[in-house]
Amino acid sequence: MKSKAALVIQILMLLFLSVATTVSRVQAVGESAVSPNQDQQMMLSSSSPQELLRVFEGKSFVLNAAETFKRVSVTNDQIATAMVVTPNQVLIHGIKPGTVSLLLWNEREEVQAFDLQVLAVPMNLEPLRATLKTTFPDQNIIASQSGASVMLTGIVSTSEIAERAVSIAKTEAGNVVNLLTIPPMNQVVMLEVKFAEVQRSAVRQLGVNFFSTGALNTPGVISTQQFSPPSATDIQSSIDAPLRGFNSEFQLTDLLNIFVFRPDLNFGLMIKALQQKNLLEMLAEPNLMALGGKEASFLAGGEYPVPIIQGTTGTPTVSIQFKEFGVRLKFTANPNPDGTINLHVAPEVSALDYTNAVTLSGFVVPALQTRRAETEIQLKDGQSFAIAGLLDNRLSKIDSKIPWLGDLPIIGNLFKSQNFQKSHTELLVMITPRIVKPLDPGQPLPIPSFPEPFLDQKEFDGKTGKSPASPKASG
Numbered sequence: 001m002k003s004k005a006a007l008v009i010q011i012l013m014l015l016f017l018s019v020a021t022t023v024s025r026v027q028a029v030g031e032s033a034v035s036p037n038q039d040q041q042m043m044l045s046s047s048s049p050q051e052l053l054r055v056f057e058g059k060s061f062v063l064n065a066a067e068t069f070k071r072v073s074v075t076n077d078q079i080a081t082a083m084v085v086t087p088n089q090v091l092i093h094g095i096k097p098g099t100v101s102l103l104l105w106n107e108r109e110e111v112q113a114f115d116l117q118v119l120a121v122p123m124n125l126e127p128l129r130a131t132l133k134t135t136f137p138d139q140n141i142i143a144s145q146s147g148a149s150v151m152l153t154g155i156v157s158t159s160e161i162a163e164r165a166v167s168i169a170k171t172e173a174g175n176v177v178n179l180l181t182i183p184p185m186n187q188v189v190m191l192e193v194k195f196a197e198v199q200r201s202a203v204r205q206l207g208v209n210f211f212s213t214g215a216l217n218t219p220g221v222i223s224t225q226q227f228s229p230p231s232a233t234d235i236q237s238s239i240d241a242p243l244r245g246f247n248s249e250f251q252l253t254d255l256l257n258i259f260v261f262r263p264d265l266n267f268g269l270m271i272k273a274l275q276q277k278n279l280l281e282m283l284a285e286p287n288l289m290a291l292g293g294k295e296a297s298f299l300a301g302g303e304y305p306v307p308i309i310q311g312t313t314g315t316p317t318v319s320i321q322f323k324e325f326g327v328r329l330k331f332t333a334n335p336n337p338d339g340t341i342n343l344h345v346a347p348e349v350s351a352l353d354y355t356n357a358v359t360l361s362g363f364v365v366p367a368l369q370t371r372r373a374e375t376e377i378q379l380k381d382g383q384s385f386a387i388a389g390l391l392d393n394r395l396s397k398i399d400s401k402i403p404w405l406g407d408l409p410i411i412g413n414l415f416k417s418q419n420f421q422k423s424h425t426e427l428l429v430m431i432t433p434r435i436v437k438p439l440d441p442g443q444p445l446p447i448p449s450f451p452e453p454f455l456d457q458k459e460f461d462g463k464t465g466k467s468p469a470s471p472k473a474s475g
Helices: 002-022 126-135 159-169 411-415 457-461
Strands: 041-043 052-056 060-064 069-074 080-086 089-094 098-106 111-119 140-146 149-155 176-181 188-212 220-222 231-236 247-251 258-262 267-284 287-291 295-310 317-335 340-360 363-372 375-380 385-401 416-436
Touching (some): 052 060, 052 089, 069 080, 126 140, 188 340, 287 317, 317 363
Parallel strands (some): 041 060, 052 111, 149 176
Antiparallel strands (some): 069 098, 098 111, 188 220, 188 267, 188 416, 231 247, 258 267, 295 317, 340 363, 385 416
């Protein structure tokens, strides 16, 4: 039985040693290269003590010694493991990259310590380098290994290319370290924006308001209520009073176009007969320059005060907050190596609108009429593009009449009113980016021409600002 048990033990030891043939032998420190295909065994020598052992991640090797091992230990079994397989052999297996301490005890309880370093398995980055070279032939992208990660270094022209290179590298490795840099842009981009707007409107109004201050002993108003009829403010009378003591007052808020009143008849009328045509043309051309990749803003207009009521209990206080209006332009331009320019542009034109103003605590707060657009677009130097446009046609027609009276032939038109309005609006926003350079010293500046000359000091009062010359002494 003993011989059979010894035979089984020998077979198991030979089987274990044959499985470890794929592991690498890790040499002691120095600057020697480490290869995953090294021998799986290593011999400890007492004459040349070794301080650093290396093994690749997922590989194993057997450490042989002339003396007998009693026990073995590693400081972190999450990085590497060690076990005694024979009295003179220790099996070491690398789990993940890192460095631990390996401690060996002999029969005399003497401890021998080693630094055990688990290295990441070298990656084959040649396919990744070839893909990056094919995809970005004009970019300087270097792919290298750093531990279990792929590190990308070099210089690229845009951030979009850097993001695409990282996405390609992630197909080869789960962890990618992006160290790609983008050189600062030194190109200046000028953006030309044109707001062109044309508004046309036509109005036709016709109506009649009748009022009586005592005609036929009857005060009153006949109106379709479409065009500001007169309102009675005071009518005084008493029962059985004579007609001579009757008094009536009317308030006229709008005399319309034609106002007629006959005091002898105590009868008047107001006629609204109006045709109106309006035309508005507006052209704003703001220009702004900025360094590539930097945001620039421009405002030509002003600020109007807006009262803000604060406090809900007690006496409220009114503070003033200013709102901007006018021609505003904000954009960011990114020139590309292929000559195109990526633009994020937000132009705006606003004007005060007192037609829709509100009154707040005695303050008249105007509304704002605004044309605004915001978009991203790609153009070449000098190309133009319409980023926004509007075509607005509106028609409004309101017919009012007094029942029965408005249905009478011929004279029924006196008891009808009509309000007809039609408008047409066209709006177009054009942008043109240009790569510009500063003027050389001595070149004339393109300043606007002035229609009227400024005051000339000599022609104005004959003074030049110089001290008069001292008179010569008579000889």
